[in-house]
Amino acid sequence: MRALLDLPRRLAVEVAAADLREITRVVDVGSGPGEFLAVALARWPRAAGTWIDVSPAMERLARSRLGAQSGRVQFAVTDLAGLGQVVPAGSADLIVSSRVTHHLDVSALAGFYRRAASALRPGGWLANLDHVRLDEPWAGRLRQARTRLVPANPSAHRHDYPLPAAEQHLEALAAAGFTDVHMPWRAFWSVLILARTPGPDSDPDDEGQAR
Numbered sequence: 001m002r003a004l005l006d007l008p009r010r011l012a013v014e015v016a017a018a019d020l021r022e023i024t025r026v027v028d029v030g031s032g033p034g035e036f037l038a039v040a041l042a043r044w045p046r047a048a049g050t051w052i053d054v055s056p057a058m059e060r061l062a063r064s065r066l067g068a069q070s071g072r073v074q075f076a077v078t079d080l081a082g083l084g085q086v087v088p089a090g091s092a093d094l095i096v097s098s099r100v101t102h103h104l105d106v107s108a109l110a111g112f113y114r115r116a117a118s119a120l121r122p123g124g125w126l127a128n129l130d131h132v133r134l135d136e137p138w139a140g141r142l143r144q145a146r147t148r149l150v151p152a153n154p155s156a157h158r159h160d161y162p163l164p165a166a167e168q169h170l171e172a173l174a175a176a177g178f179t180d181v182h183m184p185w186r187a188f189w190s191v192l193i194l195a196r197t198p199g200p201d202s203d204p205d206d207e208g209q210a211r
Contacts, residue, residue, distance in 0.1 A: 002035070004150070005098070005129065008185040008192035009039045012127035015184070015194055016094050019125070023047050023093040027119065029080055029112075030054075030100030034062035034073075036129070040096060041069045047093075049073040052086055080104070080112050087119040094125045099190075102131040102163045106172070109164050113176035123199035126178065129192050133163035142188045150188075169193055 016023065027050040028037035037049050051062055051073050059077055063070045076086040080100065095116050101109055116126050134142065164172075166183065170193075173181050178195035185192040 004187060005035075005190070006039075008129050008190075009036050009096075009098070009127075011185055012036075012096065012125075012129070012192060012194060013040050013043045013094075016125040016127070017043060019196070020093060020123070025050065025087075025092050025094075027083075027087050027092045027095045028052065029083055029095060029097045029116070031062060032058050032098070033065045035065070036096045036098045036127075037062075037073070038066055038069060040094060041066070041072060047072070050087055050092075051075045052078060052080075052083065054079045080108075081115075083112070083115045083119055089118050090121045092119045092124055093121060094127065095120060096127045096129075098129045099131065101128060101169075104164070105162075106164055106168055109169070110172040110175060113172045113178070117176040117178060117197055120197050122197055124197050126173075126195045126197075127192065128169070128195075129190065131163055131189050132166045132169065132191050134189050135165075139189070146188050163189075166191055166193075 023044045025048050026037065026040040026044070028034065029052045031037055031051045031053045034051060037051055041047060041049050049072055053059065054077065056077055059075055066073060076082070078086060101112060104112065120126065170181055173195045177197065179198050180196040181193065183191055183193050
């Protein structure tokens with residue numbers, strides 16, 4: 001899936017770049033081998049990064065994947081709930097996450113979005129690339145099409161909770177205080193959700209609504 005997911009990762013970075021004059025801190029939550037973080041750090045050569053993941057094994061992979069970029073990265077082995085302890089409030093310009101939040105129930109998802117909103121500076125961006133729940137008949141239709149178009153995943157894993165639907169993501173983002181939310185990309189049941197916190201001088205009535 002790496003080639004398929006490269007486009008939405010680059011799309012997220014370019015949207016943030018078009019909106020922000022300067023990006024100094026990128027945070028990748030549930031980073032795994034650091035694919036999303038690598039795209040962001042390549043786009044902003046002077047930005048610092050924060051890598052967060054629960055797996056020490058993934059930290060070793062990420063340090064190798066990031067190569068020379070790893071010198072600009074703070075590594076923190078913790079879960080999503082540890083975001084607030086690792087990233088000071090209002091210090092991040094961009095928070096990215098890739099295929100992690102589908103492991104959460106709706107309540108935990110809402111908590112993650114609240115912590116992300118707190119960690120972002122005013123006008124900062126959140127990019128979440130993840131799977132969402134699809135209802136029938138489209139779930140079956142796309143599952144059948146995917147088996148013919150994309151190689152089977154040998155490392156498929158179980159899910160502890162039903163995947164949150166896209167609408168539940170949008171509701172949780174709005175509740176967390178994000179006022180500019182959009183879903184610019186989707187393939188099968190994977191979606192890219194972009195969300196922006198209100199800017200320092202913005203009027204909430206003038207901000208775009210979740211859509």
